Amino acid sequence: MSRPAAPGDADAGPTVAPDGRVLAEQPKWRRDFPIDWPRDEYVSRRDLVKFIVLTSGAFAAGQLWIVLKSLVRRRPGASPAVPIARLDELPVGGARSFTYPEGGTPRLLVRLGERRFVAYDQQCTHLLCPVVPVVEAGRLHCPCHDGWFDLETGGVISGPPQRPLPRVLLEVRGGTVWATGVEAEAAS
Amino acid sequence: MTAAPQREFFIDPGRCIGCQACVQACTECDTHRGVSMIQLDFVDRGRSTQTAPVVCMHCDSPTCAEVCPADAIKRTEDGVVQTARKPRCIACNNCVLACPFGVPKMHTEMHLMMKCDMCYDRTSVGLKPMCASVCPSQALAFTTREEMALLRPSARPVNTFRFGHQTIRTKVATLVPREVPEEIVDVTAATFDPTIGHEMLDDVFLDGDEAGVSS
Numbered sequence: 001m002s003r004p005a006a007p008g009d010a011d012a013g014p015t016v017a018p019d020g021r022v023l024a025e026q027p028k029w030r031r032d033f034p035i036d037w038p039r040d041e042y043v044s045r046r047d048l049v050k051f052i053v054l055t056s057g058a059f060a061a062g063q064l065w066i067v068l069k070s071l072v073r074r075r076p077g078a079s080p081a082v083p084i085a086r087l088d089e090l091p092v093g094g095a096r097s098f099t100y101p102e103g104g105t106p107r108l109l110v111r112l113g114e115r116r117f118v119a120y121d122q123q124c125t126h127l128l129c130p131v132v133p134v135v136e137a138g139r140l141h142c143p144c145h146d147g148w149f150d151l152e153t154g155g156v157i158s159g160p161p162q163r164p165l166p167r168v169l170l171e172v173r174g175g176t177v178w179a180t181g182v183e184a185e186a187a188s
Numbered sequence: 189m190t191a192a193p194q195r196e197f198f199i200d201p202g203r204c205i206g207c208q209a210c211v212q213a214c215t216e217c218d219t220h221r222g223v224s225m226i227q228l229d230f231v232d233r234g235r236s237t238q239t240a241p242v243v244c245m246h247c248d249s250p251t252c253a254e255v256c257p258a259d260a261i262k263r264t265e266d267g268v269v270q271t272a273r274k275p276r277c278i279a280c281n282n283c284v285l286a287c288p289f290g291v292p293k294m295h296t297e298m299h300l301m302m303k304c305d306m307c308y309d310r311t312s313v314g315l316k317p318m319c320a321s322v323c324p325s326q327a328l329a330f331t332t333r334e335e336m337a338l339l340r341p342s343a344r345p346v347n348t349f350r351f352g353h354q355t356i357r358t359k360v361a362t363l364v365p366r367e368v369p370e371e372i373v374d375v376t377a378a379t380f381d382p383t384i385g386h387e388m389l390d391d392v393f394l395d396g397d398e399a400g401v402s403s
Contacts, residue, residue, distance in 0.1 A: 015263050016249040018354055035253040037262040037270070 081180045095133045100179045119168035120154045126161040200363040203327035206239035210319035217318045225304040244291045244304035246359035252283035267359040272301040350374040
């Protein structure tokens, strides 16, 4: 700790730790964060190679993870057909919410005409706020950030959303409306 | 680097006349123009006019750097402890509180600790630090040890200080009277001993020789 104060010894040696032990005996954090400027800026080849290998390995693993994830996700395939409403339950211009698949994403069914039905995700494609049908205007409104969608197509009219609302495929069998799939999933 | 004999920085607080020239000269340094890193201490303002310039002592084990949580304070090869590195300093004040000599200064408007770097740009090419170049009484002197021994025969440079259990060797030397036998200035012990601590400094003009006013 206390080297003798040699006269004329202005060029000091390396920084001394408070406990006086040499650097090799110091804990790892002290060796990793040296006070000496030259040692602080020094990067050994081994450290550089380690850094490059580990980071690129992490990137590769991340890419692999994404690939595996997307393979797994595609597996479920076609969604089952689910009855969602009887014709006499819903007047023309009326709307009701349902989940499809059952217990899954909340969706919205709107009856536009005697035999015309449309159904979309109830979640706005901007930040997942629930959208509200404004049937007389032929639009869907998201009140969170004033987003507007076209009731006929689900496309964006104005506001912050960038993508159209995913459309649920419908089929009228007898007196019942069935959801048979989702357009975005069917397209992919 | 010059081939001339190694010049060193000496502080002789007993010679300080409190003229503030060093404080002003420090602001003229090109690396931190307009900001002074020197603080002129009044030893006991109520009872004495004695002042002492506070410049960085440049410890071999810099406490300021030890306590820095952002790894911002670095010491160069020649033993000069630098101002906190701007990209790293988080303006936490740890160094200001920890330094036993009271050197680091926090510039909150810049979010940066700045401290005396012994005019690194000047001393590394053999020039005097700004403060030493203007000090009229040479209380701050930048010269060789040999010349110092010639100019101040009754004084002796000491650069080892003890704070509690820690002994710190500094790059900058303080001049003490030659008859003082200790090689080490025990700072913490001195603060608690009225005969060599506070009381002695109070009597700095009444009893000059014994009070430690050298040369």
